[in-house]
Amino acid sequence: MNPQNCAQKTANAVQVLGARFILDPVTFKLGPELGLPGGLAGYVMGRFGPIGDISVEEASDAAWCWNPCRIEENWIKDFSPSQAGVLYGQICVERGRDYLDGFSGVSRLAELSEKIVGSADEEGARIFAGWRDLDRPDDPEGRCYLLIQVLRELRFCRHVVAARSLNVSPVGLVKLKSSHNINLFGWEDSDDSPVSQEISDEVESLTAEFSGEDHKVLDEDERNEYVELVLAALAHADQ
DSSP: OOHHHHHHHHHHHHHHHHHHHHHOHHHHHHHHHHTOOSHHHHHHHHHHGGGOSOOHHHHHHHHOSSOHHHHHHTOOTTSOHHHHHHHHHHHHHHHHHHHTTTOTTHHHHHHHHHHHHHHSOOTTOHHHHHHHTSOOOSSHHHHHHHHHHHHHHHHHHHHHHHHHHTTOOHHHHHHHHOGGGHHHHTOTTOOOOOOOHHHHHHHHHHHHHHHHHHTTTSOHHHHHHHHHHHHHHHHHHHO
């Protein structure tokens, strides 16, 4: 299996598994208990906070597919973004321990994921770099799940670079691929049309190319093993 195929075969599983803690009702409960803002503000500051003590403009730039107005509405100016990122990372680890509890391949998946994360170029990938630099726990379940989330952000960053290089509008892409999230992302008042499927396919192709570069660090046997483990981890979490 070549690096690009490895990236493509794991893209959806990494996205779904990495996003699981974000959508988990327990996360929305734990956030305020730990001191994070409640609701969407906890997500916004928690997800982009690992970048550092950035401005709302920097957060909006990193978010890309979100309307900057929606990010600004949920940016708490007197709350440290970096602290929010640390707290959100802790929730990620805690929920991941539950999702991957009993998964026999957890240590090996963490090892292979760590190789990808450790060699990936951080240029144009500030969210990835921020999440990569969060403290990793020693236990294999928490460590592995945090790395899955780091990989999720890595692919998102590659996707954004691909879309921007093709001058694709975020709202047009959201309207084609995630129309059910139009209101959530803050584009309900936009008159922009969805991009064509052809343009979306171009973005996906370029994203796969960029992501393939990230998976070159694994040899062919490791890539085959990595694909099996990522898919198995998602299946385990779904049980």
